Amino acid sequence: MNQSKRPALKLLLALLAFVMVAAACGDSDTEGSGEDGALRIAIVAPSASDDLAFTQSMVDAVNALDRPFELEITDGTFVVEDAAAAIRGYAEDGVDIVIAHGTQYGGSLAEIAPDFPETTFVWGTSTDTQGLDNVFAYNPAADEGGYVNGVLAAGISESGVIGVVGPIEAGDAVTYIGGFEAGALASGASSVNITYTGSFGDVTLASEAAQAHLTNGVDVMTGTAQMVVGAVSVATANDIPWLATQADQTSLSPGLVVASQVYRWEVVLEEMLDLRADGTVGGQVFELTLENGGLVIEFNDGFDLPSEVRDAADAAIEGIKDGSIDTGF
Amino acid sequence: MGDFFTASVLVATIASGVRLATPYLLAGLGETIGQKSGVLNLGVDGVMQLSAFFAYYTVLKTGNLWYGSLAAIGVGLVMGLIYAVITIEFEATQGISGIGIFILGLGLSDLLFRELVGTPKPIRRLPSVDIPLLSDIPKVGEALFQHNLLTYTAFVFVPLSVLLLSRTTFGLNVRAVGENPHAADSLGVSVERTRYAAILIGNAMAGLAGAALVLGLGIFQPNLTQGLGFIAVALVYFGSWRPAGVMAGALLYGMVNATVLQWKALNIIPVSGSVLANMAPAVITIVALAFLARRGSAPAALSQPFSRH
Structure with missing residues (x-):
């Protein structure tokens, strides 16, 4: 009985170890910190999310992403200080990608981004990342x-x-x-x-x-x-x-x-997220053009x-x- | 510059100035009545914002422009009642309470717009109404007598406000409680009731200003007023608490704005000069009113809560 039990116990332990290793490997492969590994994305934008213009274009783009994500939005932040508080708040809260959708947020981002090296900040419209390694910049042509x-x-x-x-x-x-x-x-x-x-x-x-x-x-x-x-x-x-x-x-x-x-910001957002999944959290500039479908x-x-x-x-x-x-x- | 001094452009510029002046005038007249009773309301912009939303939403749902205007007045009255209770019953500081009303109106209109409407949808605009005979006067008629009814209403309210404040018992009471509420009280004037009435009238007019704004545009967007209500409050000061002074300030502000826009459209102001030109309406209005406005003093009891004790 005992002899017959031991191999079963070993098999069970081996299975358990396999499941744990697989689970651990699974964790490392997931992109985000949200439920089931979904990316947590936040948008901070100056006007209403349904303005039929600048802000809505980004909200629509994130919603068009071809991967699981959880989206949080702080819009109507005409006051840059309000936006800065929201950006920092999302970073502190462990959000994976914080999109600062406004040229005017650049100064705040330069202060906030270095404090959260694991967080990817996406900022535009801008043609440079201000030398920050965890900032992706975007600009429409x-x-x-x-x-x-x-x-x-x-x-x-x-x-x-x-x-x-x-x-x-x-x-x-x-x-x-x-x-x-x-x-x-x-x-x-x-x-x-x-x-x-x-x-x-x-x-x-x-x-x-x-x-x-x-x-x-x-x-x-x-x-x-x-x-x-x-x-x-x-x-x-x-x-x-x-x-x-x-x-x-x-x-x-x-x-x-x-x-x-x-x-179609999603065209460049997908590229940014792919880079992040491969370990590059920022430092590049992307441009929307007719050629790339953006x-x-x-x-x-x-x-x-x-x-x-x-x-x-x-x-x-x-x-x-x-x-x-x-x-x- | 020569293009500007053509009849058609001048007429269009004056008409634009009148349109731009309308919400400032309505809100400014209402605030004048309130301040004459000793009540400063810095919440005008919030009242306009919420009233504009309700006017917009009512027209969006019913298609009836007058229901929209009535809804805006109703919202103004409700906001006025809230403000009156806070400042009269609770004797709260008027400045801070007004800011609270502003934030409430701004936030609530934004929230309701998102929940009930979402993406901006166009509605009918108030149609122009030609005033018989006057609208037929060459050029003048086109500039001044082909506007919508709320614009005419705003300008009719100027003499009505003068009459109300200077020729009626109610107006006398309003001025009395604004200057010396204790003296008025000792003479049997109900300070609370008079201030309630003045606040409600003022806020109803702010509500109508919101309606004039949104029904003239035919669209609503969060933060539609862009601080317009605060400028209306400033115009009361610059207008020396006189309806005619407020009208002059509103028209000046509207006309300078309209002229700047017309000059930009005609490329008289180059694109490179846009930033400087954008400051012109505020700067010119302030300078002109500072020099031209008859020196008037604020009601002596302005912003002071009344208490018998």
């Missing part, structure tokens, strides 16, 4: 989609005068508007009138800026940042076609949004776009991808 939108605007404009409503002259607003202006002027527009309202959030000023453009003969408009909903509202009331960026804004004006440059032009089927204008836009996309078109950035 917004000029590329801006150029395509400019080609579209010039193609459908009868007056040749196109209006732009921008926020503050900074970040991707500058590159988008610059690319848009280049594309429109290269495609026959006579004038691109640009208004920076001085605010990312003032919907009223954006609305009145759009009204001012209408007074000056503008018959196609575009704009960037979360306050453009006010300008889109004016465009809709006056039957003016609208070119969108950052997120698909078709729902704001289903018959008048011509196309939207959509940021930027996508989504055309609105509800807008009756002339085929020759669509062809010109498609040609511009291909030209930017193959390098034959220079957007000026």
Whole structure:
């Protein structure tokens, strides 16, 4: 009996040891610290998570990731100090990836990131990591989609005068508007009138800026940042076609949004997460482009776009991808 | 610069200035009445924020712009009642209580928007109403008499506020409790009741300001007011607690803003000068009002809780 029991006991112990080793190995293979090894990801962003613009584009991107994750969001942090507190709080709480979605958070990140070397901080829009080994930076080549939108605007404009409503002259607003202006002027527009309202959030000023453009003969408009909903509202009331960026804004004006440059941050986020899984927690810069699929032009089927204008836009996309078109950035 | 001095651009700029002035005017007039009774309300922006949300949500659900306006007034009254209880019954410090009301309105409107709406959805905008005969006056009619009803309402409230404050018993009581509540009390004026009424009127007008803002835009977004209510409070000071002064300040602020936007659209202000130009409305309004406004003194009992003991 005893002899017959011993091999069974040994087998049981061996099985137990195998299971423990396997479990341990399994732990080391999982990516995150969440339940069942899911990545814990947090987003800290300046505007509402459903703003149909900058912040929503990142929330949508994380939700599109092809791996298990747990997402926490602190949005509406217009005040940088509030954002800094949230970023530090998430890091202290053991979150694996903290996305600081705003150029203005760079200073805070430079102070916080060195205190949490195991945490990956993802920061943008920025073209450098500030020399921090645990920071990945991201930046959209917004000029590329801006150029395509400019080609579209010039193609459908009868007056040749196109209006732009921008926020503050900074970040991707500058590159988008610059690319848009280049594309429109290269495609026959006579004038691109640009208004920076001085605010990312003032919907009223954006609305009145759009009204001012209408007074000056503008018959196609575009704009960037979360306050453009006010300008889109004016465009809709006056039957003016609208070119969108950052997120698909078709729902704001289903018959008048011509196309939207959509940021697909998930393209570069996946790369960052792969690197992290391989042991690289930061130190690299990523760019969204038409070529890598991080930027996508989504055309609105509800807008009756002339085929020759669509062809010109498609040609511009291909030209930017193959390098034959220079957007000026 | 020559492009700016064309009739069509000048008319559009004045019309834009009037539109921009409307919410400041409504909120500023309401705050004037409140301050005349001795009550400082720094929560105006929060009241506007929450009222704007309810106006927006009501129109989103019913499609009726007037239900939206009434909802905004209702929210203003409720917020006013809360503020009145805090400052009159509990004799809390008005400045801090007002900030509390502001944070409540800002936070609650944000929360409700996320829970009930989510992504911004457009609603109907208040239509323009042409005033018979006046709107037909060349240029002037287009600039001044082709606005929505809430804009006209704001400007009609200016003489009404003057009449209310200077020609009615209630107005006399409001001024009395704002200057010397103990004297007014000794003469049989109910300080509490008068202040309750002044706060409710002021907050109802702040609510209407929120409605004017959101129904003029046709869209809502968290933090829609962007501190507009605080500027309205400042305009009361610069306007020397007179409705006409508040109107002048609101119009000046609106007109400078509209001019800057028009100059940007015309490329008169280059993109490189945008940052400086963005400061112009605040700077010019402050300087102009500091020099031009008739020197008036604040109600003597402003911000002072009243207690018989």
